Amino acid sequence: MNKNIFFKGEGPFLLNNLFDNLDKKKIKIFDIKNLKEATKDDLTFLESANYVSFAKSTKASSCITTEKLKIYLPKSCEPVIVTNVLFVLCKIAKKFYPNADIDFPDLSLKKPKKSFYSKVKFGNNVLLGKKCKIGKNTIIGSNTVIEQNVTIGDNCVIGSQVVIRNSLIGNNVVIQDGSKIGLKGFGFIPLKGKNLRFPHIGKVMIKDNAEIGANCTIDRGSMNDTIIGENTFLDNQVHVAHNIQIGKNCMIAGQVGFAGSTTIGDNVSIGGQAGVSGHLKIGKNVKIGGGSGVVKDIEDGAVVMGYPAIPLKEFIRSIKK
Amino acid sequence: MNKNIFFKGEGPFLLNNLFDNLDKKKIKIFDIKNLKEATKDDLTFLESANYVSFAKSTKASSCITTEKLKIYLPKSCEPVIVTNVLFVLCKIAKKFYPNADIDFPDLSLKKPKKSFYSKVKFGNNVLLGKKCKIGKNTIIGSNTVIEQNVTIGDNCVIGSQVVIRNSLIGNNVVIQDGSKIGLKGFGFIPLKGKNLRFPHIGKVMIKDNAEIGANCTIDRGSMNDTIIGENTFLDNQVHVAHNIQIGKNCMIAGQVGFAGSTTIGDNVSIGGQAGVSGHLKIGKNVKIGGGSGVVKDIEDGAVVMGYPAIPLKEFIRSIKK
Amino acid sequence: MNKNIFFKGEGPFLLNNLFDNLDKKKIKIFDIKNLKEATKDDLTFLESANYVSFAKSTKASSCITTEKLKIYLPKSCEPVIVTNVLFVLCKIAKKFYPNADIDFPDLSLKKPKKSFYSKVKFGNNVLLGKKCKIGKNTIIGSNTVIEQNVTIGDNCVIGSQVVIRNSLIGNNVVIQDGSKIGLKGFGFIPLKGKNLRFPHIGKVMIKDNAEIGANCTIDRGSMNDTIIGENTFLDNQVHVAHNIQIGKNCMIAGQVGFAGSTTIGDNVSIGGQAGVSGHLKIGKNVKIGGGSGVVKDIEDGAVVMGYPAIPLKEFIRSIKK
Numbered sequence: 016m017n018k019n020i021f022f023k024g025e026g027p028f029l030l031n032n033l034f035d036n037l038d039k040k041k042i043k044i045f046d047i048k049n050l051k052e053a054t055k056d057d058l059t060f061l062e063s064a065n066y067v068s069f070a071k072s073t074k075a076s077s078c079i080t081t082e083k084l085k086i087y088l089p090k091s092c093e094p095v096i097v098t099n100v101l102f103v104l105c106k107i108a109k110k111f112y113p114n115a116d117i118d119f120p121d122l123s124l125k126k127p128k129k130s131f132y133s134k135v136k137f138g139n140n141v142l143l144g145k146k147c148k149i150g151k152n153t154i155i156g157s158n159t160v161i162e163q164n165v166t167i168g169d170n171c172v173i174g175s176q177v178v179i180r181n182s183l184i185g186n187n188v189v190i191q192d193g194s195k196i197g198l199k200g201f202g203f204i205p206l207k208g209k210n211l212r213f214p215h216i217g218k219v220m221i222k223d224n225a226e227i228g229a230n231c232t233i234d235r236g237s238m239n240d241t242i243i244g245e246n247t248f249l250d251n252q253v254h255v256a257h258n259i260q261i262g263k264n265c266m267i268a269g270q271v272g273f274a275g276s277t278t279i280g281d282n283v284s285i286g287g288q289a290g291v292s293g294h295l296k297i298g299k300n301v302k303i304g305g306g307s308g309v310v311k312d313i314e315d316g317a318v319v320m321g322y323p324a325i326p327l328k329e330f331i332r333s334i335k336k
Numbered sequence: 337m338n339k340n341i342f343f344k345g346e347g348p349f350l351l352n353n354l355f356d357n358l359d360k361k362k363i364k365i366f367d368i369k370n371l372k373e374a375t376k377d378d379l380t381f382l383e384s385a386n387y388v389s390f391a392k393s394t395k396a397s398s399c400i401t402t403e404k405l406k407i408y409l410p411k412s413c414e415p416v417i418v419t420n421v422l423f424v425l426c427k428i429a430k431k432f433y434p435n436a437d438i439d440f441p442d443l444s445l446k447k448p449k450k451s452f453y454s455k456v457k458f459g460n461n462v463l464l465g466k467k468c469k470i471g472k473n474t475i476i477g478s479n480t481v482i483e484q485n486v487t488i489g490d491n492c493v494i495g496s497q498v499v500i501r502n503s504l505i506g507n508n509v510v511i512q513d514g515s516k517i518g519l520k521g522f523g524f525i526p527l528k529g530k531n532l533r534f535p536h537i538g539k540v541m542i543k544d545n546a547e548i549g550a551n552c553t554i555d556r557g558s559m560n561d562t563i564i565g566e567n568t569f570l571d572n573q574v575h576v577a578h579n580i581q582i583g584k585n586c587m588i589a590g591q592v593g594f595a596g597s598t599t600i601g602d603n604v605s606i607g608g609q610a611g612v613s614g615h616l617k618i619g620k621n622v623k624i625g626g627g628s629g630v631v632k633d634i635e636d637g638a639v640v641m642g643y644p645a646i647p648l649k650e651f652i653r654s655i656k657k
Numbered sequence: 658m659n660k661n662i663f664f665k666g667e668g669p670f671l672l673n674n675l676f677d678n679l680d681k682k683k684i685k686i687f688d689i690k691n692l693k694e695a696t697k698d699d700l701t702f703l704e705s706a707n708y709v710s711f712a713k714s715t716k717a718s719s720c721i722t723t724e725k726l727k728i729y730l731p732k733s734c735e736p737v738i739v740t741n742v743l744f745v746l747c748k749i750a751k752k753f754y755p756n757a758d759i760d761f762p763d764l765s766l767k768k769p770k771k772s773f774y775s776k777v778k779f780g781n782n783v784l785l786g787k788k789c790k791i792g793k794n795t796i797i798g799s800n801t802v803i804e805q806n807v808t809i810g811d812n813c814v815i816g817s818q819v820v821i822r823n824s825l826i827g828n829n830v831v832i833q834d835g836s837k838i839g840l841k842g843f844g845f846i847p848l849k850g851k852n853l854r855f856p857h858i859g860k861v862m863i864k865d866n867a868e869i870g871a872n873c874t875i876d877r878g879s880m881n882d883t884i885i886g887e888n889t890f891l892d893n894q895v896h897v898a899h900n901i902q903i904g905k906n907c908m909i910a911g912q913v914g915f916a917g918s919t920t921i922g923d924n925v926s927i928g929g930q931a932g933v934s935g936h937l938k939i940g941k942n943v944k945i946g947g948g949s950g951v952v953k954d955i956e957d958g959a960v961v962m963g964y965p966a967i968p969l970k971e972f973i974r975s976i977k978k
Contacts, residue, residue, distance in 0.1 A: 172760065224850070228840075230837060288932040
């Protein structure tokens with residue numbers, strides 16, 4: 016069944032109605048999900064050998080993939096063979112979720128009913144969408160917009176002029192003024208004249224005790240979620256792209272930027288203005304120097320610096336030359 | 337005649353009233369424009385040999401320039417010889433446009449009249465200046481400010497907490513939450529104690545199908561316009577300085593910054609956090625790697641990376657040493 | 658006596674009540690201040706040999722420090738010996754200022770009384786806290802939030818969707834749309850599961866004729882103030898961390914970032930996207946190239962570029978290799 020909290024899906028569809036050139040038995044598809052989260056009711060996708068381990072154990076009943084990658088799917092999963100997985104995925108995802116590729120502003124916003132949110136403190140002109148849940152002792156600053164179905168935990172402090180949509184916020188979370196959380200990411204198939212935007216049906220999850228600085232942007236995931244781990248602190252003007260997953264107890268300094276789909280382990284510290292490329296795996300206890308450009312995976316405990324980032328000792332040696 | 341949509345000009349002035357030490361026939365100056373756009377009613381300026389080709393064909397009746405550069409002007413154009421072209425231009429531009437050097441907030445803002453904008457959907461507390469034009473099926477998010485005379489096309493989606501001034505926005509344009517479009521650029525003559533701000537009488541033009549991410553800043557031009565081309569997408573926290581002209585179908589990733597007056601060709605892709613210096617010409621089909629610092633012109637089709645940016649192959653070789 | 662304008666202190670405390678293991682005479686502590694500003698009523702702190710010159714002439718009656726550093730204190734100043742000065746300082750500062758480590762939004766905000774601010778021009782939905790002082794001919798844009806006790810001088814132009822708290826703004830200051838001024842900095846003692854936030858009891862001071870671009874963030878100081886000097890101009894998306902002190906007549910281009918506690922001399926120009934590390938001393942008349950990463954002190958008049966920044970001549974030589 017389709018259980019997306021933030022986007023109403025259009026399914027179910029029959030697999031052979033989704034793909035014209037497919038001569039298959041009538042598999043009913045309720046939703047479209049990544050390899051790990053898909054159930055037997057879902058269609059999934061495998062576009063890269065990086066995800067073979069998830070492919071092998073996927074529970075999806077069907078999978079958009081290539082001739083080359085289909086061998087990694089279990090027998091229970093019907094492959095749908097295409098040339099460009101992401102292009103086809105994008106088109107199919109738009110059938111399921113026609114309104115997730117552009118952030119239409121929530122027009123159901125209203126000033127909060129004091130009776131309903133009796134344990135929340137609101138500044139002036141706070142606007143809430145339908146069915147927002149906000150925990151006790153949470154404070155929301157003036158002119159902040161919280162769109163429909165967002166959940167915010169207890170004891171949170173949300174600043175002024177913040178926008179939150181498509182997000183689940185834990186307890187004791189601080190979000191400072193001007194940050195924009197849960198917007199669609201920068202994902203599209205480039206086409207001359209009119210790009211094809213990728214639906215973003217994931218959400219943002221900010222875990223307990225995390226802090227987000229001022230004027231940050233944290234995009235929601237496309238098919239996955241974007242996650243800020245417990246007790247992880249972000250300074251001002253940090254940009255977190257779609258599908259980024261940051262572990263616990265991390266320290267991310269000002270103006271750091273993450274490209275999409277990278278995972279960051281626990282206890283990682285990143286200096287100001289560093290950039291981390293997409294689709295990387297940064298281990299735990301890693302230290303990344305300010306201004307670095309990380310373009311490769313980093314193993315646990317490494318200390319790196321430079322553009323591109325290299326072990327700190329090598330970096331120091333290189334600048335002494 | 338003076339046709340600036342956004343700034344009321346103070347002209348016409350007589351040329352020999354504008355320049356005390358000038359012993360000239362009585363040329364009437366209606367406006368001040370760049371070499372290319374000036375007509376016989378306008379004063380123009382030539383401060384650098386980079387613009388000689390425009391100088392030769394300018395239609396302006398007079399031109400602020402130097403002894404050295406005056407030879408490039410056509411006979412129809414009276415040279416006004418000065419030592420520091422930009423300083424004199426700044427002073428004269430302020431006579432024509434005394435209110436274009438500081439962004440005085442528009443105090444004519446009102447909530448939109450539903451009857452006048454019957455085909456537009458508004459969030460809460462949207463504020464519009466006088467004479468804004470907004471096309472059909474466009475949606476404007478909550479707390480957004482659109483100042484006087486701004487035009488927005490059909491089918492646009494403008495997020496919450498956006499500010500737009502001095503801008504012409506095409507059709508099917510997306511602007512995400514928190515972006516500030518059309519503000520004055522960072523242009524001034526540095527003077528101890530009190531800098532002399534440059535009037536910014538240009539505008540921002542965002543062409544059809546373009547997308548601007550969240551918390552971006554796009555400054556309007558000083559004497560030219562700032563242009564974002566058709567189907568060009570900008571990610572979050574991108575900074576576009578005054579007079580930048582970006583072509584069609586470009587992809588500009590998060591936190592990229594452009595210094596002023598650079599032109600970018602069509603189909604250019606720029607990775608996250610890259611910076612592009614001012615007054616450059618970046619060709620079409622160029623790829624600029626994330627984190628790069630571009631300090632020179634780039635020819636069509638080049639792929640560059642590094643700080644300063646060099647051809648990708650050289651960059652890869654250099655980091656293997 | 659405690660004279661903090663923005664934070665109500667909980668003192669006075671007796672020194673031997675603040676520190677259990679202290680067997681001392683009954684020194685009464687009214688406030689906690691840095692070495693330079695402390696009076697005989699205050700407790701201060703000395704955590705690094707960098708501040709020895711201030712230590713020698715401090716007027717504080719007591720000082721949190723280490724066994725090794727205590728020798729630099731005058732006889733009039735009772736040392737409190739600890740292992741981790743900042744950790745203990747943080748705990749003690751929280752006793753004095755329990756509400757300065759998180760930016761609780763000001764819930765006293767109201768629309769301005771026209772009678773009280775008769776010489777100020779306001780856009781729509783401007784929100785002011787208690788006891789704000791705003792000078793004559795100042796204009797405040799729509800949806801801007803100015804929290805309690807903030808002072809703004811004469812002839813200022815404050816844009817839309819700005820937030821200002823804990824700040825003293827001079828005359829003729831321009832602050833553009835979306836900037837967030839006076840928020841707490843990124844200062845905390847990292848502790849697994851729940852970081853210990855540092856109280857930020859300093860303020861932001863923006864001096865006469867300064868200009869702040871759009872979507873900037875300027876954090877207030879922790880124990881010191883953050884200062885933007887007279888006639889210093891910041892472009893868009895600049896991040897100024899806590900305790901930064903920038904001199905007069907500086908030009909700071911777009912997306913520059915400063916880590917905490919660095920001082921910048923007069924007449925310094927910094928190119929776009931440059932980053933300056935924490936706790937540095939940048940001299941006067943320094944020029945820092947765009948994209949540079951400054952990790953060391955820079956002497957007066959130097960011209961530097963690179964990552965890490967080196968003298969410009971060396972940088973040019975290094976890229977020609």
